[in-house]
Amino acid sequence: MENNNLKNKQQCAIHDVRRSALNWWNKLDKWKQRTIERETFGDGEPWEDNTLVDADIITMYKQHYA
Numbered sequence: 001m002e003n004n005n006l007k008n009k010q011q012c013a014i015h016d017v018r019r020s021a022l023n024w025w026n027k028l029d030k031w032k033q034r035t036i037e038r039e040t041f042g043d044g045e046p047w048e049d050n051t052l053v054d055a056d057i058i059t060m061y062k063q064h065y066a
Helices: 002-027 030-041 054-064
Strands: none
Touching: 002 054, 030 054
């Protein structure tokens, strides 16, 4: 039972960070988003898929906000 409670708390914490990161990202203007993306990941090559996923936004959030 204790193990399940720990897992549930961890899942809640993960969801809280994800929600906070996405809220933070969506409040930024496009210029600031692009600046933070470049600072974090650099300039992508033209042939690379430079699509951001939630994990990328969480990484930027942890690096630049939290």
